[in-house]
Amino acid sequence: MSVLTDSGLRAQFPAADKLLYLDSAHQTPLSRPVRAALDAFYDQALLTAGPKKDWLTRVEEVRVRLATFLGVGAQEIAFTKNTSEGLNIAAHGVPWEPGDHVLLLEGEHPNNAYAWLNRRQHGLEVRLIPQDKKWADAYTFAPHIGERTRAIAVSHVMFHSGQRNDIAAIAGLARRHGVEVVVDAMQSVGVLEVDAHALNVSALASGCHKGLLVPQGLGFLHTPRDGARLPPTYVAAAGVANARADLVAGPDPVELHADAHRFEIGNFNLPAIHALGAALDLLEGVTTARIEEHVLSLGDQLMARLDDLGITLAGPTERERRSHIYVLELTEPGWPEYFAAANVRLSPVRDGIRVSFGLYNTADDVERFSDILRRGLARRTRHAA
Ligand SMILES: Cc1ncc(COP(=O)(O)O)c(C=O)c1O
Incomplete structure (x- = not known):
């Protein structure tokens, strides 16, 4: 029932x-509440030409709420465009040398797979692990981990079968071998209980247009506190800790934010982030x-x-x-x-x-x-x- x-x-x-x-x-x-939040945003833009300062305050409020929803700290969440952007940041940031390899399941979502397959031109080897569409856990990956395995990139829930992979067990195995785990949580966030802190992975990326109930064009990347080890793929003022208030980019060495802000570039998808606030109200109400x-x-x-x-x-x-x-x-x-x-x-x-x-x-x-x-x-x- x-x-x-x-x-x-x-x-x-x-x-x-x-x-x-x-x-x-x-x-x-x-949903109606998400539509109402979008309408409210556009009404404000129409009638007041946008209180951008207030909107940016709202971004930080929604960041805190999303982080709480995922069981992590706000400084561990970067807003992105979608899952692919988060996965690409990870695929570019995880340190590896030519000849090292990353493990993926056969049949992974192409937005996860291509982020890594494209790194082959720089010498990364991508090993596709056969599996039976029933689920993947530590035993699935254990025989394939070697000296030169640097990362496992895996979906929490697989889009083509619905299987829920045991991320905590995979992460436990990986940690013992010094291997990074990058998770595509697009299909699980907002639908299944996802405690990103407990999963204990190196990076977890998702879009917000499925379980998080907002239209396409907003995503997030969670990197744990020590995720500052991941260098960003792109850099703009939002990611720079010593960016000058007068907006003059000086010759000083660029100091990146120590937290997930380092991954953010340019203006935010403000309407979608406002919408996410309303979606979180709805989801938290239901749980x-x-x-x-x-x-x-x-x-x-x-x-x-x-x-x-x-x-x-x-x-x-x-x-x-x-x-x-x-x-x-x-x-x-x-x-x-x-x-x-x-x-x-x-x-x-x-x-x-x-x-x-x-x-x-x-x-x-x-x-x-x-x-x-x-x-x-x-x-x-x-x-x-
Ligand atoms: C597992 C998975 N990853 C990623 C995506 C989509 O990627 P993006 O958010 O970059 O559009 C989907 C489906 O749209 C998906 O099912």
């Missing part, structure tokens, strides 16, 4: 009532513990219906290994078009049809989807006969 039965919550996400929205892993449908339980319960329900229908999952079935993402092994052509015609929003992926739940989904959504699936299967049987 779902823990989120408050119908008021569903009403905050109008798109979820207009269509059967099962695509939280792609992007969030906009990620309840959201996690909710999406897993919807998963239990879906899996029971799939069993009845004889449809298998590409990813794991154990509760602690799965997430809000369920990939149905429906690879025959025609399914994506069938679901689109039935007004269901989901994502076709490499192993089938990806269904993903958000806090706005209900048990009724799962039943409606199961009926649509049943009709689709019946139609195929009729056509085959």
